[in-house]
Amino acid sequence: MSERWARRMLGAYSLAGSAAYPLVGAYVTWRATRGKEDPKRRSERYGYASRHRPPGPLIWFHAASVGETLAVIPLVESIVAYGVNIVLTTGTVTSARLVEERLGNRVIHQYVPLDLRPAVRRFLDFWRPDLVIIAESEIWPMTILELGARRVPQILVNGRLSDRSFAAWQKRHHIAEALFENLAHVVAQSDVDGERFRALGARPVTVSGNLKVDTPPPPVDDKALAQLQRQIGKRKTWAAVSTHDGEEAVAAEVHTMLRGRHRGLLTIIVPRHPDRAQALAEEFRAQGLVVARRSLGERITPETDILLGDTIGEMGLYLRLTEIAFVGRSLTSEGGQNPLEPAMLEIAVLAGCNVQNFRESYQRLIESGGAKFVRDRDMLAGAVNFLLNNEVARQEMIAAGAQTVEEMRGALNRTLKAIDPFIQPLKVQARLGEGIEGGR
Numbered sequence: 001m002s003e004r005w006a007r008r009m010l011g012a013y014s015l016a017g018s019a020a021y022p023l024v025g026a027y028v029t030w031r032a033t034r035g036k037e038d039p040k041r042r043s044e045r046y047g048y049a050s051r052h053r054p055p056g057p058l059i060w061f062h063a064a065s066v067g068e069t070l071a072v073i074p075l076v077e078s079i080v081a082y083g084v085n086i087v088l089t090t091g092t093v094t095s096a097r098l099v100e101e102r103l104g105n106r107v108i109h110q111y112v113p114l115d116l117r118p119a120v121r122r123f124l125d126f127w128r129p130d131l132v133i134i135a136e137s138e139i140w141p142m143t144i145l146e147l148g149a150r151r152v153p154q155i156l157v158n159g160r161l162s163d164r165s166f167a168a169w170q171k172r173h174h175i176a177e178a179l180f181e182n183l184a185h186v187v188a189q190s191d192v193d194g195e196r197f198r199a200l201g202a203r204p205v206t207v208s209g210n211l212k213v214d215t216p217p218p219p220v221d222d223k224a225l226a227q228l229q230r231q232i233g234k235r236k237t238w239a240a241v242s243t244h245d246g247e248e249a250v251a252a253e254v255h256t257m258l259r260g261r262h263r264g265l266l267t268i269i270v271p272r273h274p275d276r277a278q279a280l281a282e283e284f285r286a287q288g289l290v291v292a293r294r295s296l297g298e299r300i301t302p303e304t305d306i307l308l309g310d311t312i313g314e315m316g317l318y319l320r321l322t323e324i325a326f327v328g329r330s331l332t333s334e335g336g337q338n339p340l341e342p343a344m345l346e347i348a349v350l351a352g353c354n355v356q357n358f359r360e361s362y363q364r365l366i367e368s369g370g371a372k373f374v375r376d377r378d379m380l381a382g383a384v385n386f387l388l389n390n391e392v393a394r395q396e397m398i399a400a401g402a403q404t405v406e407e408m409r410g411a412l413n414r415t416l417k418a419i420d421p422f423i424q425p426l427k428v429q430a431r432l433g434e435g436i437e438g439g440r
Contacts, residue, residue: 035275037111038093044111047122051108056433057426058085060129062112067338068135069095071158071211073102074412075133079423080106083430087127089113094312101313115140124150131422136160141179148182153422157415158211159188161196162335163356169200177201187418189411190360206418209411210340210361217344218316225317228307231300232266238324238384239268241315241342246332248280252289254381255305262388266300270309270318272328272337277310284308319345323394324387326350326380336362340408343370343401348394350374350383364408370401 037045044050061076063069069090080086080103088103089112090096099109113119120143132147132154147154161169169176180186180202187208188194194207240251248269255267271280274295281291289305292298294314300307309318319325325342327349329335336355339362343349349371355362365371374380387394416423 036093038096041111045114045119047113047119047124047126049110049123049126051110053127054085054108056083056085057130057429058087058127059426060127060132061086061088061107061135062132062138063088063090063095063135064112064138065090065092066095066098067212068138068158069098070215072133072135074214075157075211075415076103076107078412078416082423082427084423084426087129097313113143115142117142117146120146124152130426131155133157133419137162137165139179144179144182153184154182155185155187155419155422156183156197156202157187157419158208158411159186159197160190160193160357161200166196166200173200184422185418187415192359206414208414208418209408211411211415212338212340213361213405213408214410214412218319218341220316220320221314224314225320228300228317228321232321235264235266236262236388237266237268237322238326238388239270239318239322240326240328241268241270241309241318242272242337243269243326243328244272244333245276247326247328248276249283250331250377250380251326252284252287252306253377254384255289256287257381258385258388259305261385264302265388266304266307268307268309268318268321270315274310274312277308280310281308315341316345319347322347323398324348324350324384326374326384328352330355331374331376331380339365339371340405344405346398346402348372348387348397349401350380361408364404365401368400368404369397370404372397 041050059079061072063072076086076088086107087110088099088107089110090099091112096109096111099107113123124146129152132152134154134156136158137160144154177200180197180200183202186197186202186205188197188205189208189210191207194205197205240247243251248271251267251269255265259265271277277293277295281293284291284306290303291306291308292300292304293308293310295310319342325347327337327339327342329337331352331354334354335357336351338358339349339351343365349365351362351371351373353373353375362371366373372383374383387397
């Protein structure tokens with residue numbers, strides 16, 4: 001009875017999506033006006049291809065946003081080397097730009113189709129993937145069911161389920177089983193994630209570790225780095241990165257609390273969403289703070305209190321300007337952001353306690369002494385003050401974080417081993433020059 005109910009609910013979802021399809025144009029247009037869609041490529045969201053399908057076997061990779069895309073790029077590069085064609089879909093303008101910068105013409109980038117039957121079917125009819133590899137936690141019911149009906153193997157890599165997502169799926173356990181039974185393999189980030197996927201009906205499930213550990217550090221423009229370092233000189237610095245609403249205000253308050261103790265202190269604030277920069281700059285200036293906005297090319301002068309990192313794709317630049325970083329979405333928001341990038345760049349990591357989405361990474365860093373949790377503004381100020389004052393303690397924390405990242409590596413090889421049975425036949429086809437001709 002419950003299984004029948006789950007099928008009915010998924011059927012209703014499909015019908016509702018088809019009914020809503022003619023109405024989504026206004027929504028996509030609205031997103032385009034806010035810079036969240038590429039106006040010239042909106043048709044891809046409806047499943048229309050903007051590129052030719054090459055002959056031969058083809059794998060469809062999907063990574064929702066920048067974080068997921070960075071995680072799968074080494075995996076994509078490993079498979080591209082086999083001569084297999086890859087279509088890589090993402091859902092954001094910034095991730096599309098990242099794919100172009102890092103992978104160029106080695107893959108075909110498309111925006112992911114909306115999870116509505118007409119769009120999904122149009123996408124699949126054209127690209128006809130032989131295998132689908134999805135990153136992290138992208139569970140789109142219509143897409144999964146359509147692929148299942150076509151008997152296309154689907155693999156979830158770097159899979160994770162947050163506390164909130166797992167609780168939600170548990171309440172809809174039979175719907176979860178009806179979806180997850182379509183997955184040919186789940187490669188989970190951690191033992192906890194693996195257990196959760198198994199509890200929801202996924203089979204088989206293996207654990208690889210986090211693919212993000214096997215990515216290289218975020219890149220940097222050496223010329224831009226040298227220029228900012230000259231402007232900063234010998235001033236003490238700390239950073240609050242990937243911050244969410246409320247955390248920038250906390251960082252500014254910490255700066256005000258500490259600048260009397262640390263003459264010339266420079267605070268670097270990098271909001272997760274740079275479109276909030278104008279409002280943040282006005283807020284800081286209203287408090288009497290001198291702000292330099294990176295996006296406007298404003299210089300860091302001896303009077304500058306805050307460098308506002310309101311650009312996209314320059315995290316590697318901002319992190320290399322300091323040895324202390326608070327990682328956001330963890331104090332006034334929930335879920336956390338990736339602490340591995342600062343750790344691998346030899347930075348002492350601070351964060352709030354709400355880091356459910358990166359529980360395994362933080363647990364390892366905390367246990368080794370490479371990271372520290374803070375409960376509130378005052379505790380953050382105390383931690384930053386301590387690290388600025390204590391060179392030995394700071395360097396010990398930095399070394400522990402870097403060592404922990406090194407010990408966590410290996411997820412890429414474990415993931416490749418898990419998915420190899422699905423890749424091998426496609427490698428053979430590619431070598432033999434077999435496969436279907438270009439899409440219709």
